[in-house]
Amino acid sequence: MSVFKKLPKNVVRIKNIRPHVLVYVLMWILYYAWALVFVTAHLPIIGFFNSDLRAFVHWGILFSAALYLCFYKKTWFVKTARIGSIAALIIFLILIYVVPANWLLPLALVLGFILGLVNxxxxxxxxxxxxxxxxxxxxxxxxxxxxLLGLAGKIGLMQIIGERQAALVFLILAFLPVLFFKKADLDAEESTVPPPRPKKITYFSLTINFAFALAVLGFGKFMLDRQDSYIWAFSGGLLGCGIYIIIFAFIRKSLNLAWNICFASFFLGILFAVLDQGFNSGGNTAAFIPAASFLIGLAGTVGMINMFYNIGVIGRKYNNMNHLRITLWFGFAGGGICILISRWFNALAGGAPALLILVLSAVMVFFYFIISPILTRTYFEDDWVDDMESSEIDGDKVLAFNQYKLTKREIEVCRMLLEGYTMRQIGAYLHIAQPTVNTHCTAIYRKTGVTTRWQLGKLFKNL
Structure with a gap:
């Protein structure tokens, strides 16, 4: 079988973007960029927030987002987005213009808890x-x-209009899409068909996210901080974005390949950084540093895209809030530990020795090789992996259903038949009489050219 894919509804096709969803896409883009560039511990390029304030905000976001989701209901998202946006804007204004110095840290933590609700x-x-x-x-x-914002901050463009003013204007732009949020958009996406049951191994995908947070966002961020080589890291990140598009446009089993590129680039970057003696001498001009920073930037960007896209696809496929809750607690643990790693290394006298970095990296490489077979089995065997390559969940089945000209109700009944539900269970779940279920089944069998449920399952088993 060819490794190249030809899907009519390939995920990279921009035509699959629906106009009414653009407000949600726009807010994700603007808010996520604002948070990482201006106020959290990931990207300390902008100077008006020191490392302690960033750490407090970051911890507050991670913990509160995981805590709120324990009792959060999906239908609340419009109200909480608007309340959180207004509150965050007020607190941010006070924090950057009004509050005295001795109140900065407590207010930064408050801002983090409010931004957790926005998250x-x-x-x-x-x-x-x-x-x-x-x-x-x-x-x-x-x-x-x-x-792009990081580059602007690094070369001094932010200072032209003022960092505080830039952060405030960007935050206002990020919150404007909230005005157009509609609960009806969520209602329109809700299905009457019960979602598939997630396999236990699906939860193991969280392990790779956790490993990425510790490795790239912990050790990697520390090395970029020490060498002040973000320009090269940003260049690697831009290449990573291009590679990600190419992978998902042309290569099958894209997710597994993307993770391999992420970790391979990271470990190679670590090797270059250790070979360069900049950690010991404090210099940043040695030959290996640009290559190390470039590779770490590439790894960080590919990994961040992979991690969030992975979370979104699994969450939608299984429509399972518990999986989302566990994901955020993993995020709190991984993000929190990576902050501690970076701060601890930076606190060491003269920076972390190259030998220590090398040993820790070797341990992580060994761990990755140990879990790699399990991860490969997860990514190659679980249904959601194929979903990531299509614009829709079960995109291949949707195409097949359309090919056989099944109606919306017939598709719902067919999905439940394929999941193993009985006629009685289908009728109860869809609130229709059993004779009506029989009528739909007859129509499904006639349109697909089968006579039994076994033949129907065989028809769709490879989809």
Whole structure:
């Protein structure tokens, strides 16, 4: 079988983006970029927020977003997005213009807790309203914007209009799409068909996200901070965005390849950084540093896109809030630990020794090789992996259903038949009489040219 794919509804096709969903895509792009560039610990390019304030905001976002989602209902997203946006804007104004110095840290933590509510509010439409193409470009474009803003900050363009003013204007622009959020958009995406049951191994996908956070966002960020080589990292990040589009446009099993590129680039970057003795000497002009920074930037961008896109697709396919809750708690643990790693290394006298970095990296490489067979089995065997390459969940089945000209109700009944539900269960779940279910089944069998449920399952088993 060819590794190249030819899907009519390939995820990279921009035509699959629906106009009424653009407000959710736009807010994800603007808000996510604003948070990472201006106020969290990921990208300390802009100077008016020091490392302590960034750490407090970051911790507050991670913890509160996971905490709120424990009791959060999807239908709240419009109200919480508007309330959170207004509150965050007020607190941010006070924080950058009014509050005295001794109140900065507590207020930064308050801002983090409010932004955690905003995070959950935009996560709901990201998972449950956007199709896969919209998710793909929301995450991809947000990372491109982060890189461009980072470059602007690094070369001094932000200072022309003022960092505080730039952050405030960007935050206002990020919150404007909230005015156009509609609960009806969520209702329109809700299906009457019960979602498939997630396999236990699906939850193992969270392990790779956790490993990425520790490796690239922990060790990688520390090395970029120490060498002050973000220009090269941004260049690698832009290449990573291009590679990601090419992978999903032309290569099958895209997710697994993307993760391999992410971790291979990271470990090679670590090797170059250790070979260069900049960690010990404090220099940043040695030959290996540009290559190390470039590769770490590439790894970080590919990994961030992969991680969020992965979360969105799995959340939509299984329509499972528990999986989303567990994901955010993993995010809190991984993000929190990566902040500690970076701060701890930076606190070491003279920077972390190259030998220590090399040993820790070797341990991580060994761990990755240990879990790699399980991860490969997860990504190659689970249904959601194929979904990532199509604009819709079960995109191949949708095409087949359309090919056989099944009606919307017949598609719902067919899906439940394929999931193993009995006629009685289908009727109860869809609130229709059993004779009506029989009528739909007869129509499905006639249109697909089969006579039994077994033949129907065989027809669709490879889709």
């Amino acid at each position: 959950d509010s935009i996560l709901i439409p990201f998972v449950y309203i956007m199709n896969n193409t919209e998710k793909f470009y929301a995450v991809l474009c947000s990372n491109i914007l982060i890189i």
